[in-house]
Amino acid sequence: MDIISQMQEQVNTIASIAFNTFGSLQRDAPPVRLSQNYPDPPPLPATNSPEDASNFPEQPKIMSAALVKAAKQFDALVAALPLAEGGEEAQLKRIAELQAENDAVGQELQRQLEAAEKELKQVQELFHEATDNCLNLKKPD
Amino acid sequence: MSTATYPPPPPYYRLYKDYHQDPQSAPEPPPPIEGTYVCFGGNYTTDDVLPSLEEQGVRQLYPPGPNVDFKKELRSLNRELQLHFLELADVLVERPSQYARRVEEISLIFKNLHHLLNSLRPHQARATIIHILELQIQRRRQAIEDIKSLPAASLTLVQVVPGTLPRNGAHNRNSWL
Secondary structure (H helix, E strand, O other): OOHHHHHHHHHHHHHHHHHHHHHHHHHHOOOOOOOOOOOOOOOOOOOOHHHHHHHOOHHHHHHHHHHHHHHHHHHHHHHOOOOOOOHHHHHHHHHHHHHHHHHHHHHHHHHHHHHHHHHHHHHHHHHHHHHHHHHHHOOOO | OOOOOOOOOOHHHHHHOOOOOOHHHOOOOOOOOOOEEEEOOEEEEOOOOOOOOHHHOOOOOOOOOOOOOHHHHHHHHHHHHHHHHHHHHHHHHHOHHHHHHHHHHHHHHHHHHHHHHHHOHHHHHHHHHHHHHHHHHHHHHHHHHHHHHHHHHHHHHHHHHHHHOOOOOHHHHHHOO
């Protein structure tokens, strides 16, 4: 894929990692303690708690590491951009030069081709003559 | 159950009755359309230009002007994006009800990023044209070299071949060369 499409994909990846991060952190975060007077909330059902309790402190670290990694990949892609200095005018000038050169080389090629075809015809005529002479010399059986 | 009939073909085929005998008697193909045209009720334009951010009502974060330093602006927008993520996380912890403004700023940065990448496309197209033209020139030069080397090879063949043909009449040998 060309580099600009890769960069566009990378921007979309950063966006999706970001909203997945914030969304799942907000969904899974344990409630905030408002005051010491309030009782502790009832424990969650057993099926959910082992996964959440072990994963939850790790989740922000894992997800933010993924976010930073994606951002670094984007930086690497930006560094790899082959942007030639000079802007639009320089590019258009170069295109005009190349077109003129292309036309000149094309005409030269056309000339060479015509000369070569002429030579080919001459050689073919000579060859036909030679074979005719050869065949005419063959004695009929 | 009723089925819709197919519309008849356009009646222009009658104009091409004598095309085989006289190609000039039929009308020329229509010229290419320029500007806007209507197709199946929708308006389309042939002039494809990327609308600027102001036209879409989005604030432009990088400095305007004809020559934008794409690498620098892309990198700085990336840094700003990361900072805004941290700010959003802070706001969600301290003042959760004020998330909307932060989220709006993050989406503004994303829109600017995509707009910058889209405005790189014409540059990419021109660079592709330059590359293709260079390749074409190289191929044409190679073809010229190949053609130039051929007459030398054919001359040697013409000198070698008569020796391989059977000699059935010595008096006709000189008529070849």
